[in-house]
Amino acid sequence: MERIPILRMGDFLLVTIQVDMHDRLAMTLQDDLTRQIVASNSRGVLIDISSLEMIDSFIGRMLSNISLMSNVLAAQTVVVGMQPAVAITLVELGMSMPGVRTALNVEKGMMLLRECLDSDDSEVEDDAS
Amino acid sequence: MMLLKSESLPIVSEQDIVRARQVARQWAIDLNFKLIDQTKFVTAVSELARNTLIYGRGGFMLLEAVEKDLRKGLRAVFEDRGPGIPDIEEALKDGFSTGNSLGLGLPGAKRLSNEFEIISQPGEGTRVTIARWT
Amino acid sequence: MNAPNHTGLPEIIKKHETDLLADWLKEQTALATRQQVSLKEGELKSQCSEFLRLLRKGTQGNNPDISTPEWAEMRELLTSVSRSRAQQGFTPTQTATFVFSFKKSLFIRLRKEFANNADALADETWTATNLLDELGLFTTEMFQKTREEVILRQQQGLLELSTPVVMLWEGILALPLIGILDSARTELVMQSLLQKIVETGASVAIIDITGVPTVDTLVAQHLLKTVTAARLMGADCFISGIRPQIAQTIVHLGVNLGDITTKANLKDALALAMKQSGLTVVNTKKLKEMAA
Missing domain, CATH: 1.10.490 (Globin-like)
Incomplete structure (x- = not known):
């Protein structure tokens, strides 16, 4: 079966979506990712959507869900590289995806994930002291 | 209104939604739609094609390239023989859904289009027409 | 016939x-x-x-x-x-x-x-x-x-001329808007701002509306949409230079600018943008005086 590959980079998982996904493929990705987060004990997920030319409410919802689910699994998700036309269309569609963290590109997304993790860790240390 | 070309595509599987998007994108490019207009049209097509598949239990999309008052445009008609929509006004509200979705499909597609029309009879099916101009 | x-x-x-x-x-x-x-x-x-x-x-x-x-x-x-x-x-x-x-x-x-x-x-x-x-x-x-x-084409050219997106600092863009904003102009301006964000990789953009005499509901909504779209792309967008009358109009129109960061002037917006980007400005003259 067709699948979107998930790369493991240290503590993080990286997904680059390059195909025009049909709905089931999007659902499979959601399943695979949540399973991977647990299996590899990942702290962060980076989803690169810079080659996506369109996001409709279904894919938008999948991205929101992945963010929420990863949170439950104690990992942060950052969606990176959304194209301007896609962003404008999503807003017009009525989706502002409030709970989703975003960054301009993979590099900035990685920085954001590290910051999130650092602040999480420092909170833990504070609690311990 | 002049009809430049038209094509009918079946919408009976998830792959057909992808196909509908791709054909719509190609036609929008051929008509020199700006990227933002291409994206808006294709997204509206995707939403409506999914509605046809899920709520209308399948149907077809008629895609037309048209010209009116010297402007070119794309029109897409989605037709199904599904259960129909009892309360159209309700269905056009953000967040209304009888299925397990966000309920943005219909109102969203309306916002993304320059023209929008919906005709539905309970028990007989639904026809949604959208158009977007260059 | x-x-x-x-x-x-x-x-x-x-x-x-x-x-x-x-x-x-x-x-x-x-x-x-x-x-x-x-x-x-x-x-x-x-x-x-x-x-x-x-x-x-x-x-x-x-x-x-x-x-x-x-x-x-x-x-x-x-x-x-x-x-x-x-x-x-x-x-x-x-x-x-x-x-x-x-x-x-x-x-x-x-x-x-x-x-x-x-x-x-x-x-x-x-x-x-x-x-x-x-x-x-x-x-x-x-x-x-x-x-x-x-x-x-000429009109579009004029529109684009009239709304340049400028870089204030590495990673900080500004869009100073001057004159009457209609819906078409606002939309175009917003698109070019978002495009510039991608091109430059700037993580903060400031829309300054000091030079805008009035804002109607549609324009306010476009501003709102742009800020939201910029956020989806991963950039922060501030609005500065909201004059008292415009603030009143926005409230009267019932437009909710809720989550948007607004600043009274471009200077304050820039200060915030620099702070967010981890940048500080140091007055070297004063430093020297203090050292002396």
Whole structure:
């Protein structure tokens, strides 16, 4: 079966979506990712959507869900590289995806994930002291 | 209104939604739609094609390239023989859904289009027409 | 209105193609001299023979409605003819002459062909004149369209000129808006801002509306949408320079600027943007004084 590959980079998982996904493929990705987060004990997920030319409410919802689910699994998700036309269309569609963290590109997304993790860790240390 | 070309595509599987998007994108490019207009049209097509598949239990999309008052445009008609929509006004509200979705499909597609029309009879099916101009 | 079911035009054009072309070219050259325009002979000749070919093809379909697919090629030809004439500075009349000048040559042939049949002559003339009028009007319409496109392009150019996106600092963009914002201008400006964010990789953008006299609901909504879209792309967007009247309007209009970061002026917005990017400004003179 067709699948979107998930790369493991240290503590993080990286997904680059390059195909025009049909709905089931999007659902499979959601399943695979949540399973991977647990299996590899990942702290962060980076989803690169810079080659996506369109996001409709279904894919938008999948991205929101992945963010929420990863949170439950104690990992942060950052969606990176959304194209301007896609962003404008999503807003017009009525989706502002409030709970989703975003960054301009993979590099900035990685920085954001590290910051999130650092602040999480420092909170833990504070609690311990 | 002049009809430049038209094509009918079946919408009976998830792959057909992808196909509908791709054909719509190609036609929008051929008509020199700006990227933002291409994206808006294709997204509206995707939403409506999914509605046809899920709520209308399948149907077809008629895609037309048209010209009116010297402007070119794309029109897409989605037709199904599904259960129909009892309360159209309700269905056009953000967040209304009888299925397990966000309920943005219909109102969203309306916002993304320059023209929008919906005709539905309970028990007989639904026809949604959208158009977007260059 | 009652076009005959079958017109003899295609046969006549076929039979006399060479003569028609020669007559017509001569007619056009004469008219061109009178109208004091210069035509490129080779181009004109190929346009005319193409026109004849397509006229024959079109009339074969027996459909006098030139908006139908049978006439698609003809419409394309006339579009390109009027486009090139509009660009060469022809007037609408001079442009439409291309089609109308054909009448004379065609009618002479028709008269000879139907010398013994007055009814047929009347019918054919009626069909031909209707058709050529339609085609001539179409040419004028296309001429108009070309001109409108030029105007539109100029307007767009002006719009883009009037709203430059500037880089204040590495990673910080500013869009100073000046003048009246209508919906179309706001939309365009917003798109170019978002595009610039991608191009420069700037993570903060400031929209400064100090120079904007009024804001209506639509414009306020566009601002709101832009900020949301920028956030989806991964950039922060602040709005600065909201004057008291505009603040009042926004509240009266019931527009919720809820999550948007607003600052009274560009200076404060820049300070916030720099702080967020981890940048500080140091006054080296004061530092030296303190050290001394």
